[in-house]
Amino acid sequence: MKxxxxxxxxxxxxxxxxxxxxQELGYHxxxxxxxxEDAAKVTLAGIEATGGTGTILKFxxxxxxxxxxxxSQWESSHPEAVIEVIVNNAGIAKDGLFMWMSSEDWSSVINTTVNGFYHVTQFFIQKLLRQRYGRIINIISVSGVKGTPGQTNYSAAKAALLGATKALAQEVAxxxxxxxxxxxxxxxxxxxxNMDEKELKKLIPANRFGEPEEVADLVSFLASPKAGYITGEVININGGVYS
Known part of the structure; x- marks a missing residue:
């Protein structure tokens, strides 16, 4: 089971x-x-509606x-399973001006994005190396590429993940x-x-917000065998928003 x-x-x-x-790559x-958990169940229902399979894991x-x-518990109960793709998407935002930012607001955002990447990816990396195949995709943000005022913690976390992406890519290619x-x-x-979409659209050359499915299309391509010669890359999907 892949x-x-x-x-x-x-x-x-x-x-x-x-x-x-x-749906597209046939992964469990x-x-x-x-x-x-209710939202996770909706995701699972969405997978099953297209004929796919999934498992909900809380951590x-x-x-x-x-x-x-x-x-570890999931692996021990599914010895036939082979993890091929890891998408590090979990992240939180606790926005505010840096001069008023609490230690907790700084640390929690860094811990979820940066340490979360480490904890999950490090658990699987030796297995991926032994099987000689894997796709690791890290979801960062325009904030991690150009920086966003009011998001110093979030920008720092996502920029750190950008650097980790480029370094790890060279280690395992x-x-x-x-x-x-x-x-x-x-x-x-x-x-x-809660953002002012009408005002923000003026900053976006494409003149609209993107849809989650558009990001998913890109991730699905990167997770596929077709993307085997693309590594260490940061691919922006932002409607033309550049600093």
């Missing part, structure tokens, strides 16, 4: 990626979530012990493992629901 793991797979971009990986999808990517325990980052701009999701 599998793909998507962290933060219960809603928005993560949900769209889960459904697309099952592990849907990670932390809080909203906090920022908690090393929780990640290790959940994934000889074993047919690619590591790439996808940097969405303004995408319709819970994270952008």
């Amino acid at each position: 599998c793909a793991l998507v962290t933060g797979g219960s809603r928005g971009i993560g949900r769209a990626i889960c459904i697309k990986l099952a 999808v592990l849907i990670n979530f932390q809080h909203n 906090d990517v920022a908690d090393h012990a929780a990640v290790t325990n959940a994934l 000889k074993r047919n493992i690619t590591v790439n980052a996808v940097a969405p701009g303004f995408i319709h999701s819970d994270m952008t629901a």
Whole structure:
């Protein structure tokens, strides 16, 4: 059974990626979530509606012990499973001006994005190397590429993941493992629901927000055998928003 793991797979971009990986590439999808089990069940229903299969896994990517325990238990009960694709999508935003930013708002955003990437990817990396195949895709953000005021913590976390993507890609390329980052701009999701879309559209050359399915299409391509010669890349999907 060939599998793909998507962290933060219960809603928005993560949900769209889960459904697309099952639908287009035939993966059994592990849907990670932390809080909203009902939303994760909706994602699973979306996968099953297209004829695919999936499993819901609850753990906090920022908690090393929780990640290790959940994934170890799943592996031990599914010895025939082979993880081929890891999508590090889990992330949180706690926006505010840096001069008023609390230590907790800084640390929690860094821990979820950066340490979450480490905990999940490190758990599987030796297995990917032994099987000589893998696709690691890190969801960053336009904020990690150009920086966004009011998001110093979020920009720092996503920029760190950008650097990790480029470094790890060089370490594992000889074993047919690619590591790439996808940097969405303004995408319709819970994270952008409270933004002033009418005003922000003026900043976007394409004059609209993107859809989660458009990001999922890109991730699905990078997760496929067709993308075997693309690694260490950051691919922007932002409607033309550049600094």
